[in-house]
Each structure stands twice: as C-alpha cells, then as structure tokens.
Amino acid sequence: MTSPVITVTHGVVGYDGRPVLRDVSLTVTAGEVVAVLGANGSGKSTLIRAVLGLVPLVSGSVTLFDHPLRRFRQWHRIGYVPQRLGAGSGVPATVREVVASGRLARRGVLRPPGRADRDAVDAALASVGLADRAGDPVATLSGGQQQRTLIARALAGQPELLVLDEPTAGVDAASQEAFAGALKDFVAGGGTVLLVAHELGPLRPLISRAVVVHAGGIAHDGAVPEPAGHHADPDHDHVHPHGPDEPAGLWSS
Numbered sequence: 001m002t003s004p005v006i007t008v009t010h011g012v013v014g015y016d017g018r019p020v021l022r023d024v025s026l027t028v029t030a031g032e033v034v035a036v037l038g039a040n041g042s043g044k045s046t047l048i049r050a051v052l053g054l055v056p057l058v059s060g061s062v063t064l065f066d067h068p069l070r071r072f073r074q075w076h077r078i079g080y081v082p083q084r085l086g087a088g089s090g091v092p093a094t095v096r097e098v099v100a101s102g103r104l105a106r107r108g109v110l111r112p113p114g115r116a117d118r119d120a121v122d123a124a125l126a127s128v129g130l131a132d133r134a135g136d137p138v139a140t141l142s143g144g145q146q147q148r149t150l151i152a153r154a155l156a157g158q159p160e161l162l163v164l165d166e167p168t169a170g171v172d173a174a175s176q177e178a179f180a181g182a183l184k185d186f187v188a189g190g191g192t193v194l195l196v197a198h199e200l201g202p203l204r205p206l207i208s209r210a211v212v213v214h215a216g217g218i219a220h221d222g223a224v225p226e227p228a229g230h231h232a233d234p235d236h237d238h239v240h241p242h243g244p245d246e247p248a249g250l251w252s253s
C-alpha cells in the first residue's frame with residue numbers, strides 16, 4: 001500500500017500573479033486519509049484544485065497515479081466534491097438523478113445506464129443514508145443532506161481517490177455521522193482520501209495524516225494536531241467566522 005496516488009513537488013500556485021502557495025511538496029499514498037488544515041485563505045482549496053489541474057501551477061509538478069498531470073486522462077479514478085456547491089438548489093433533479101450523474105465519467109454519456117450503474121448508485125445512496133430520499137427533489141433536502149448527495153455522487157463513480165473540499169462545514173450532526181460512515185466504508189475498500197476540513201469532528205478517527213498549510217507552504221505534515229481552545233468544544237459550529245489576520249497556529253482555521 002505504498003504506491004503514490006498524489007505527488008506534488010515544489011508546487012507554486014497563484015492567482016493573477018499573486019502567489020498563494022510558494023513551495024509545496026506533498027505525497028499521498030494509497031490507502032491514506034489526509035486532512036488539509038489551515039487558516040482561512042491559507043490556500044487549502046487552492047492546493048486541492050492544483051492537484052486536480054483546476055488551477056495551473058506556476059512551477060513545480062503534480063503527478064496522479066504516477067502520471068504527470070498534463071497527461072492524466074483517467075478521471076474516473078477520482079471523485080471530487082467541491083466546496084459548498086449548493087447542490088441542485090433550483091434544479092428540479094431528484095437525489096437519484098444527481099447521484100447517477102456521478103456514473104457519467106465511467107459509462108460515457110451515450111451508453112444507457114446498466115445494472116452495474118444502478119447498483120453503484122444504490123450502494124452510494126445507502127452508504128450516505130439517503131436511500132429513502134432517492135426519489136425526492138434535491139431542493140427539498142437540508143443543506144447537510146444535499147452535501148451527502150454530492151458525496152454519494154462522487155462515490156457512485158467508484159473512484160480510487162476521493163478529494164473533498166470541506167465536506168462537513170456547516171453540516172448537521174446526523175449528516176456528519178453519515179458521511180463519516182461512508183468514508184470509513186470507502187477507506188475499508190482500499191480508497192484514498194484527500195480532504196480539506198476546518199472541523200474534523202466524527203472524521204477525526206479516520207484521518208491518518210494531517211497537513212497544515214500556512215504562509216504559502218506546509219507548516220506541518222504528520223499526526224493530527226489536538227484541537228485547541230474553543231475548537232475542542234464538540235458543539236462548536238465553525239462556519240468561517242475568523243478574519244484572515246488571525247494568527248495561525250497549527251489548528252487555527
């Protein structure tokens with residue numbers, strides 16, 4: 001279980017000529033569950049977007065499953081849940097339809113869904129605890145349930161790597177627990193996870209490594225830091241209240 005899934009080597013990433021990540025190197029190997037932590041605006045989302053080729057590197061390199069990013073074509077091996085999509089709000093799709101769209105990269109748009117597609121969608125819905133809501137319009141679900149729908153959509157593609165940007169931010173406790181259960185199953189099946197999180201909550205026991213982004217680099221790469229101060233409060237509901245000037249400790253967010 002040591003094959004590299006993600007390798008970032010001396011990555012430099014910025015927007016409009018302003019560097020956000022100045023020199024980042026990171027390796028994620030098969031079976032790891034790596035949490036990316038750091039203050040607001042430190043560049044956590046930028047890091048995972050660069051890993052997926054959604055923002056270009058100014059310099060340095062990224063490889064995915066041992067392929068240089070620019071030559072990587074096996075996107076069905078990766079499931080991505082971006083930050084706060086507001087899944088389906090205003091879209092009259094059902095939960096099942098949104099989750100089924102996660103199969104498209106695997107089956108192609110032109111081939112009708114088959115048994116394997118339906119089974120994968122059913123399994124993904126069950127794993128996030130939404131089987132009973134499959135026929136409901138996503139717009140009628142709570143924010144946490146909509147987030148779970150997006151996670152099920154990523155799982156339905158049966159990826160080897162899941163990349164998640166703040167999957168539990170502002171999500172109700174039941175949805176957090178459901179998500180932790182789904183992630184546990186995914187990891188037990190050999191999956192690899194890279195996720196951005198402010199609060200690990202019920203995910204904490206699943207995290208094998210924490211990477212803290214600070215001042216354009218990686219300030220810590222290793223054990224999950226202990227939550228500090230009010231972050232240790234299990235009821236602490238963190239939805240980005242801090243300004244960018246707050247001093248960054250290992251767990252500041």
Ligand SMILES: Nc1ncnc2c1ncn2[C@@H]1O[C@H](COP(=O)(O)OP(=O)(O)OP(=O)(O)O)[C@@H](O)[C@H]1O
Pocket residue numbers: 015016020038039040041042043044045046047240
């Ligand atoms: N598309 C963009 N264009 C220009 N600047 C951007 C863009 N996306 C992010 N930034 C800036 O880059 C910096 C890092 O943003 P990023 O979203 O990666 O941080 P983050 O650590 O994920 O923050 P948060 O915890 O608030 O989600 C911030 O200063 C942000 O304003």
